[in-house]
Amino acid sequence: FEEALADNAxxxxxxxxxxxxxxxxxxxxxxxxxxxxxxxxxDPA
Numbered sequence: 820f821e822e823a824l825a826d827n828a829x830x831x832x833x834x835x836x837x838x839x840x841x842x843x844x845x846x847x848x849x850x851x852x853x854x855x856x857x858x859x860x861x862d863p864a
Contacts, residue, residue, distance in 0.1 A: 833847055833849075833855060844859060844860055845857055845858065845859055845860060846858050846860050
């Protein structure tokens with residue numbers, strides 16, 4: 820039970836970070852089975 824709770828806490832934290840970064844030119848991407856990475860978003864030209 821504690822492990823599932825910790826997984827959910829991480830997903831909630833990443834979700835909040837994604838919202839805060841939405842206008843910053845960066846996004847958090849998920850690599851399934853690996854983890855997360857920060858990626859620069861491209862400007863629409």
